[in-house]
Amino acid sequence: MTATGIISALIIGLIIGALGRLVVPGRQNIPIWLTMLIGVAAALLGSVxxxxAGVAATSGVDWIELFIQVVLAAIGVALVVGVGGRRGVSRY
Known part of the structure; x- marks a missing residue:
C-alpha cells in the first residue's frame, strides 16, 4: 500500500467514524484515534x-455501501463506549 493509500484510508476512516459517532445518541468520551480506528475497520468490513451482497459495483456514489459502513461504525462506537463506560471509577 502506498503512502497515498494509507492517508486516504485514514481520512475516510475519520469521516466514517465521525458519521458513526453522530448516529450514536449521547456523549462519547473516546479519543479521535479510536474513532479513526473504528472508522477504518468499519469501512473495510462494510466494503467486504x-x-x-453484490451492491458495491454501482455507477456514481455507492450509497448502500456507505450506509453499511456508517452503521458498522455506529455499532463499533456504541460497543466501545459501552465497554469503556463500565470501567468508570466507582462513586462509593
Missing part, C-alpha cells in the same frame, strides 16, 4: 459486506 457490500461486495459479498
Amino acid at each position: 459486506i457490500a461486495r459479498a
Whole structure:
C-alpha cells in the first residue's frame, strides 16, 4: 500500500467514524484515534459486506455501501463506549 493509500484510508476512516459517532445518541468520551480506528475497520468490513451482497459495483456514489459502513461504525462506537463506560471509577 502506498503512502497515498494509507492517508486516504485514514481520512475516510475519520469521516466514517465521525458519521458513526453522530448516529450514536449521547456523549462519547473516546479519543479521535479510536474513532479513526473504528472508522477504518468499519469501512473495510462494510466494503467486504457490500461486495459479498453484490451492491458495491454501482455507477456514481455507492450509497448502500456507505450506509453499511456508517452503521458498522455506529455499532463499533456504541460497543466501545459501552465497554469503556463500565470501567468508570466507582462513586462509593
